[in-house]
Amino acid sequence: MIDSSTEHRTPAEGRLRVVVVGAGAMGGEWIRMLARSPHAEAVGVVDLDVPLAASTAASAGLADVEVGSSVAEVAERAGAAAVINVTVPQAHRVVNEQALRAGLPVLCEKPLAPTIAEALRQVALADVTGELLMVSQSRRYFDHLAAFRDAVGALGPLATVNAQFFHADHEPGFREQMAHPLLVDMSIHHFDQLRYLTGDEPVAVRCSSWNPPWSWFAGDAAASAEFELASGARFVYAGSRCTPGLQTSWNADWRVYAERGAAFWDGDDVVRVDADGVGIDVPHGREGIEGSLEEFVTALRAGTTPQNEVRANVLSLAMVEAAIRSSERGGERVVLAELLEESLAQAIADERSDDVAALLTSWDSAADGIATPAWGSAPAPIASGGAR
Template identity: 30%
Template sequence: MSDDLRLGVIGVGGMGRGHVGAIQATEGVTLAAVADTNREALDAVTDGTGVPAFADYNEMIDQVELDGLVAIVPHHLHRGVVEKACEAGLPLLKEKPLARNMTEAVQFVEMAEQAGIPFMLATQRRFIPSYARLKEIADNLGEIFLARGQYVFRWSRDFAWRGQWETAGGGALHDMGYHTVDMLIWYLGLPDWVSTEWSSRAFDQWDYSTDDTAITVFGYSSGTIGYLLTTWATSPSEEAFFLHGKQGVAVADRSGIRHTDLADNVVEEIPTSGEGGGGLHAQMAHFAHCIRTGEQPLTAARTNLENMAFIEAAYRSAAEEARVSPKDYLPEAGA
């Protein structure tokens, strides 16, 4: 392994450009090669850099000496990337979600563990200071009785593969909502029950069947309840997570955190500053650290099985019109 970690990126359009920027901003890491089927996307990140570019990521991995992979591809293409990373013995940072369904998720985790490679999910909200601070101060709020998360924005183009269950595995809840689910589980653990309603009625101009809007109510045996609202069908854009306790309230978004007492007096108000890339830079530094040290990532693939259990149970609850326990969908539950 060279002094600088040599990373290859699979998929450099959209979010892929953000990951490329994170590599370029991270000390001790080098962008060694990129792969994408879109020539324009390749040119946009490689022109004038001398970075090798490939239309086929298999050729990139076979021909370039690499220390790790970063993959941002459509959900139905994740399997090939995971299989190739395992075959090559390369640590993998892969965009969320972990998989299209729990069966596929377990297969991915087991493949990586058998290959002995670090396998990390890009759930970068955990690396944004405001969201991390919310976890740190949660105990100061007293017993949490209500939690709520929301992620709202309006999609501006055809959903394409994201609009079909076979290729995407789910819609807004499974895709962008994955971040909100991840924060809930990070803060409070996996709920004991969920109940979801979803719709796919917001866009008449496109043909799609996955959810564009979903509301999931959840609860714990302790009595704590809450909801997650996810939609990529409307405005204004908003992303935030709230924890309501018997001694205070805290809300975090990408711009900062606000902690108040029950009379709405400010206890702490901190704007987010100094972290570039919306958590992507710190996430990339953590990935590099895990490659060098062999430590398990904060967002290791195995821990994401709880995220997948939540989402699987949420969709099942909508189909059955009943509360469903996410814990029944964990591998150890025999699901």
């Protein structure tokens, strides 16, 4: 569904006028990228810490942008047509609600929410407001991942997908305090990449997480997990955020074994295939958050459904929550469909807006609620290169 106000607000040409909400480390990255983007420009910056909003904007050379602490008010003053939400995960739903209720489409940083229940409330909210809510899973947008994906697609049925992520990162702030800094803040990227890479969907998981004795994180900085996929293949994942030495790419490194052969991606710029007749063709598109922004603006203008429209992202988040539940239950097998239904009941119990609660209650099931994208007239094809 495309709301007429959205069509009215999204100009067909020129750079889209956006407000960036959250002027922390990543908000600064977005603001600096927007300063050189052909697709959008930051005309407002919002943060609870207004002086921080002003100084982050100024450091990107944006002296004239509107700043403040209210999304709707800054957007109105700045004449903005969309919002990019780069606040901490706990604030994502509240900020998205303010923007969507003000008639502004949103590109929201991952993770969409701390829980599936909060994510489902946002699915219904986007539907009720008729505005586009897209999650920025920026690690889908890499040229070599697109090449790897094409190669994997030529290997036939999958046996197993292995991904490893080993890092030692020091980022004081919310990450070092959270209960599951690896699974919630980092593995969400890798789990989402698995879905992009294979088109296979997760069914169940067994996971174990722990915190190495030298860890500088309060919560579990390491985990291993085995997911069962709908095809019957397995996704075997291992990671840590506090392991110096032999570091992998931030994108993890990947091996896929299938009926016709195998493929490897180092997470950066090395893709190898061991299968007769399967080559590697690296496209050239915009990478990372630039790729994500390009798809958001293209979807708004063309009325197509971006690959990370809010509904489509729920299963990536569900992989995280299911892995955490399994770990907290001693490695018990957790079925994602069951977790989704429990989360819908929780979403209905938590929701305070009558219109959103009524929509959630009307769904036959959570699976029904996330089955059809709310926004966009047609699914955008996932092509190699460009807006993947």
